[in-house]
Amino acid sequence: xxxxxxxxxxxxxxxxxxxxxxxxxxxxxxxxxxxxxxxxxxxxxxxxxxxxxxxxxxxxxxxxxxxxxxxxxxxxxxxxxxxxxxxxxxxx
Amino acid sequence: xxxxxxxxxxxxxxxxxxxxxxxxxxxxxxxxxxxxxxxxxxxxxxxxxxxxxxxxxxxxxxxxxxxxxxxxxxxxxxxxxxxxxxxxxxxxxxxxxxxxxxxxxxxxxxxxxxxxxxxxxxxxxxxxxxxxxxxxxxxxxxxxxxxxxxxxxxxxxxxxx
Numbered sequence: 001x002x003x004x005x006x007x008x009x010x011x012x013x014x015x016x017x018x019x020x021x022x023x024x025x026x027x028x029x030x031x032x033x034x035x036x037x038x039x040x041x042x043x044x045x046x047x048x049x050x051x052x053x054x055x056x057x058x059x060x061x062x063x064x065x066x067x068x069x070x071x072x073x074x075x076x077x078x079x080x081x082x083x084x085x086x087x088x089x090x091x092x
Numbered sequence: 093x094x095x096x097x098x099x100x101x102x103x104x105x106x107x108x109x110x111x112x113x114x115x116x117x118x119x120x121x122x123x124x125x126x127x128x129x130x131x132x133x134x135x136x137x138x139x140x141x142x143x144x145x146x147x148x149x150x151x152x153x154x155x156x157x158x159x160x161x162x163x164x165x166x167x168x169x170x171x172x173x174x175x176x177x178x179x180x181x182x183x184x185x186x187x188x189x190x191x192x193x194x195x196x197x198x199x200x201x202x203x204x205x206x207x208x209x210x211x212x213x214x215x216x217x218x219x220x221x222x223x224x225x226x227x228x229x230x231x232x233x234x235x236x237x238x239x240x241x242x243x244x245x246x247x248x249x250x251x252x253x
Contacts, residue, residue: 047140069162
């Protein structure tokens, strides 16, 4: 998904780090639409032009942000104990 | 400043007996800080779509976990697809079994049901959450604008924006 847009970003990143560092770029297909000072204005511009179709909004920074959600990735968001639960009013 | 204060009440169903309440602190430990919330498209997007006369994706309501271990807010992939949310990037997430996995990124708002408490997550990661019973995780990106108190002793949470 967004393969064309990501390719355009990767091909231009080194150049843009000199001219648009920390700005947000809006790309649709192979077209570089514009650069914006923040993600809100980039998203708004993309929504106005392209509606609900997908487009790329990404900050021009050297390393991409990598997310981490350990409990999700380990499948333990709901980790239930195998031990008996203490019930109010019951003796230990 | 809107405040959510929840005192958790849970029950356990033991074999051959009626449901019994468990201590709130135990319930909160087992279930985690869960809230009912509604996912919708980011207001940044909806204003532009409204100006275009384009219909908005229908919101979805369900269980949302406040996950201080998650760096970013996540939305369930199936829910995002069913709502027709637009993908605005593909980003990496660390995985337990692989180095990194690609995830679609969605611009969303997460509104606590019944309260004027709304988190803006303009870069929420798509992840398979449905099997674990959630439609979203509220991560530290959204919590960066909030105060969150986890009271494990009394089985309560407090959240304010």
